[in-house]
Amino acid sequence: MARYIVKRFFIMIITVLVIATLTFFLMHSIPGSPFNQERGTSEAVQANLEAFYGLDEPLYVQYGMYLKSIVTFDFGPSIKNPNQTVNDLLSRGFPISFELGIITILVALISGVTLGIIAALRHNGVIDYLAMTFAVLGISVPNFVLATLVIQQFAVNWSILPAATWSSSAHMVLPTLALATGPMAIIARLTRSSMLEVLTQDYIKMARAKGLTPMKIILKHALKNAMMPVVTILGTLVAAILTGTFVIEKIFAIPGMGKYFVESINGRDYPVIMGTTVFYSSILVFMLFLVDVAYSLLDPRIKLNAKGGE
Amino acid sequence: MKLANYEKTEVKNSVKQEEPVLHVKDLEVTFKTYGGTVQAVRGVSFDVFKGETLAIVGESGCGKSVTSSAIMGLIPSPPGEITNGRVLFKGKELTSLSKNQLREIRGADISMIFQDPMTALNPTLKIGEQLTEGIRQHTSISSEDATKKAVEMMKLVGIPNPTERLKQYPHQFSGGMRQRIVIAIALMCEPELLIADEPTTALDVTIQAQILELFEEIQQKTGVSIILITHDLGVVAKIANRIAVMYAGKIIEVGTKREIFYQPNHPYTKGLLHSVPRLDLKGKPLEPIEGTPPDLFAPPAGCPFTARCPHAMTVCEKIMPETTRLTETHDADCWLLDERAKK
Numbered sequence: 011m012a013r014y015i016v017k018r019f020f021i022m023i024i025t026v027l028v029i030a031t032l033t034f035f036l037m038h039s040i041p042g043s044p045f046n047q048e049r050g051t052s053e054a055v056q057a058n059l060e061a062f063y064g065l066d067e068p069l070y071v072q073y074g075m076y077l078k079s080i081v082t083f084d085f086g087p088s089i090k091n092p093n094q095t096v097n098d099l100l101s102r103g104f105p106i107s108f109e110l111g112i113i114t115i116l117v118a119l120i121s122g123v124t125l126g127i128i129a130a131l132r133h134n135g136v137i138d139y140l141a142m143t144f145a146v147l148g149i150s151v152p153n154f155v156l157a158t159l160v161i162q163q164f165a166v167n168w169s170i171l172p173a174a175t176w177s178s179s180a181h182m183v184l185p186t187l188a189l190a191t192g193p194m195a196i197i198a199r200l201t202r203s204s205m206l207e208v209l210t211q212d213y214i215k216m217a218r219a220k221g222l223t224p225m226k227i228i229l230k231h232a233l234k235n236a237m238m239p240v241v242t243i244l245g246t247l248v249a250a251i252l253t254g255t256f257v258i259e260k261i262f263a264i265p266g267m268g269k270y271f272v273e274s275i276n277g278r279d280y281p282v283i284m285g286t287t288v289f290y291s292s293i294l295v296f297m298l299f300l301v302d303v304a305y306s307l308l309d310p311r312i313k314l315n316a317k318g319g320e
Numbered sequence: 321m322k323l324a325n326y327e328k329t330e331v332k333n334s335v336k337q338e339e340p341v342l343h344v345k346d347l348e349v350t351f352k353t354y355g356g357t358v359q360a361v362r363g364v365s366f367d368v369f370k371g372e373t374l375a376i377v378g379e380s381g382c383g384k385s386v387t388s389s390a391i392m393g394l395i396p397s398p399p400g401e402i403t404n405g406r407v408l409f410k411g412k413e414l415t416s417l418s419k420n421q422l423r424e425i426r427g428a429d430i431s432m433i434f435q436d437p438m439t440a441l442n443p444t445l446k447i448g449e450q451l452t453e454g455i456r457q458h459t460s461i462s463s464e465d466a467t468k469k470a471v472e473m474m475k476l477v478g479i480p481n482p483t484e485r486l487k488q489y490p491h492q493f494s495g496g497m498r499q500r501i502v503i504a505i506a507l508m509c510e511p512e513l514l515i516a517d518e519p520t521t522a523l524d525v526t527i528q529a530q531i532l533e534l535f536e537e538i539q540q541k542t543g544v545s546i547i548l549i550t551h552d553l554g555v556v557a558k559i560a561n562r563i564a565v566m567y568a569g570k571i572i573e574v575g576t577k578r579e580i581f582y583q584p585n586h587p588y589t590k591g592l593l594h595s596v597p598r599l600d601l602k603g604k605p606l607e608p609i610e611g612t613p614p615d616l617f618a619p620p621a622g623c624p625f626t627a628r629c630p631h632a633m634t635v636c637e638k639i640m641p642e643t644t645r646l647t648e649t650h651d652a653d654c655w656l657l658d659e660r661a662k663k
């Protein structure tokens with residue numbers, strides 16, 4: 011287990027470095043610069059600024075500086091807001107994005123699993139059809155479309171929930187709803203199909219033959235086994251949710267990382283782009299690691315070892 | 321078929337047979353599927369007495385497992401339904417019990433052992449938990465006492481180091497060991513009836529023999545009655561007291577082991593015995609019964625064996641033969657045995 015974690019840790023570092031490198035060269039292959047003439051800066055001023063941020067250096071030197079900033083996790087000041095460092099932006103925006111992300115994941119997981127179980131138990135009944143129709147809708151409607159729909163209904167037409175910002179729990183309802191519906195639908199469908207499969211297994215028949223109550227059979231014998239495929243896709247879902255927050259934050263005017271990230275790309279604010287990319291990829295890679303650990307906790311047959319497999 | 325009077329059955333551990341532990345009468349089970357209604361069990365009657373092993377044998381699909389599920393109240397509904405008949409366990413009618421009442425009997429008074437030990441245990445739960453959860457469901461036993469009982473049962477089925485092994489998961493045991501655990505689980509509540517559905521089919525031959533010995537040993541120690549479902553006549557020869565032969569949802573012959581093996585009367589039973597390698601017939605080629613069992617969607621009106629029977633007569637096809645009482649313990653359903661046909 012310890013050896014596995016060490017090995018996994020190295021793989022995580024390499025993954026983040028690869029992502030960071032790809033982002034760096036992609037970003038520099040796009041034409042444009044943080045200081046373009048549209049803003050009315052003179053050529054001399056622009057050259058000065060580029061020199062100040064090291065943008066006049068050859069690419070490999072910039073890459074070296076960039077690697078150094080990754081290791082020290084110090085990306086310096088933002089180009090667009092020079093009085094703030096990238097770390098300032100992260101520490102201000104990320105807690106809010108993180109809150110939105112975590113709430114969304116919990117909502118999606120709990121309601122998705124519950125819905126999936128109910129649908130499986132009422133297999134081919136009315137509830138099952140309703141739940142699965144809802145799930146198909148949830149999967150096919152993009153979250154930004156859903157966001158505008160819920161704002162229109164709940165905030166504008168019915169005026170029962172606030173339409174924007176992030177200042178109370180009432181404010182959290184609509185963004186969470188918009189962001190959680192898709193993942194919830196995916197989890198519900200997966201839970202249902204995996205539950206249906208598990209319920210035909212011999213050990214479930216055996217649990218019935220023992221005279222256990224249906225509740226115990228579902229919660230103790232079926233659910234844990236049925237959750238394995240769900241855990242497998244959880245890593246991908248977490249990634250989708252965390253990046254999904256960017257779009258949703260923009261729509262709901264939530265002051266999370268999304269705002270800075272979108273602005274930084276539009277404005278070629280290199281330090282902010284690089285900083286957020288490295289930060290988010292580290293989080294994702296870590297989440298995937300947690301998923302693997304969760305998997306081994308669920309299934310005793312899976313032993314985490316340095317050989318990387320079962 | 322009518323019930324024979326088993327009072328004179330040579331059964332171990334029995335003084336004088338009074339009320340059977342299990343009395344099944346005219347049991348009918350159907351499944352409604354898209355293709356039509358399957359008449360899986362078509363009027364099955366038999367008794368199981370205290371301390372005996374009744375073997376139910378027959379080809380695949382003849383309704384053995386469905387019969388046992390019906391006794392346990394485990395017919396999946398829908399699509400399945402017990403459409404007729406009675407199941408009396410120690411005089412108590414089970415088919416009219418509510419789901420909750422049935423659940424109280426299941427695992428406590430009647431236990432079941434499944435065919436494949438590789439899939440019968442939950443891979444994500446410790447063995448100890450799987451052993452104790454049943455008894456904790458049925459009684460108010462403390463968790464320590466339940467564990468003690470589990471250790472005792474693990475010893476009974478011959479698993480070394482039971483205390484440590486209770487903390488392990490199923491994948492840490494071999495197939496034979498797992499089947500021992502499944503048996504231990506079935507015995508936890510000291511049931512009076514054990515239904516074993518092909519308990520050795522999935523095991524290799526040496527392990528099979530060990531498990532069968534274990535059944536005999538347990539029966540001697542606990543006096544439990546066993547219904548052993550199998551299509552392996554070798555298994556039957558080893559541990560059955562009485563044998564019921566099933567064909568197309570019916571029991572077509574029933575008798576003591578001796579009667580079935582040495583004086584089989586039904587052509588199907590004879591065919592079945594010929595298709596099995598036997599020590600006393602060494603060297604003789606096997607003769608499997610040709611043909612396939614009838615379609616249970618539309619079972620024939622007459623004897624279901626007509627199409628495959630070497631002695632089939634006109635009457636066989638049209639009218640179901642009645643049960644002929646051959647001895648106090650031996651019954652068979654065949655026109656050849658009928659007084660009227662003999663003339």
Ligand SMILES: Nc1ncnc2c1ncn2[C@@H]1O[C@H](COP(=O)(O)OP(=O)(O)OP(=O)(O)O)[C@@H](O)[C@H]1O
Pocket residue numbers: 351352353358360378379380381382383384385386387396399400551616
């Ligand atoms: N859930 C079900 N739905 C529909 N038909 C079923 C169902 N369960 C059993 N049957 C049908 O009932 C008949 C009897 O099946 P059963 O499982 O009792 O056979 P068996 O004698 O146990 O055979 P085997 O030796 O293969 O285990 C079969 O024709 C089968 O197709």
Ligand code: SF4
Pocket residue numbers: 586587588623624625626627629630631632633636641653654655656
């Ligand atoms: S009743 Fe007729 S067909 Fe059936 S087993 Fe007897 S002889 Fe054969």
Ligand SMILES: [Mg+2]
Pocket residue numbers: 384385386517
């Ligand atoms: Mg079967």
